[in-house]
Amino acid sequence: MVAKPHSADILGIESCIALGDKQIQIPWDSELIEALNVRMAHGEFQIVEIPSMIIEAAWLEVPVQKLRAVTEIIRNRVLDFSLALERGAPxxxxxxxxxxxxxxVADVGRRTIESLT
Incomplete structure (x- = not known):
């Protein structure tokens, strides 16, 4: 089964992970779809076989295990930041x-951001 998160934030993704689905569908932004349709109408490229057709909806299917790993990384980094902040500036x-x-606080924030690169 493929889940569709009710929102693209971390809670929406985690709710789909909790359901035990194998993949999650993340919808494309409507502005991106519109931009593709405009470019196709101007003949810049063709995705569909019939020239008069347009893209109505598109999505990305992501395996749940990949998203589970990303949510764990985010959770751990937020926790590390919080603990460093508590130690340095209780x-x-x-x-x-x-x-x-x-x-x-500014120093802990700077070091945290630098550690991400």
Whole structure:
């Protein structure tokens, strides 16, 4: 069976993973489909055999195990960021946190982003 997430965010994808489906269909953006139809109408390329036909809907089918791995990576990186923030600036987000806390938060955020590249 192929699942269609109710949203393209992490919760929508996780809900499909939880259903035990083998693949998930991620729909193409309607603006992309429209752009392809315009380019086909102008003769830039042809996808379908009959020239007067248009693309009405398109999607990408992704194996669930690939998405499961991606969601685990995201979850672990968010957790690592949260733990680093808690160690470096336990008062972050609290009323009256000093300027040093803001600097630590900025530094943890910068190091986290740099570690992704």
């Amino acid at each position: 008062d972050a987000g609290e009323p009256g946190a000093d300027k040093a806390t803001s600097n630590v």
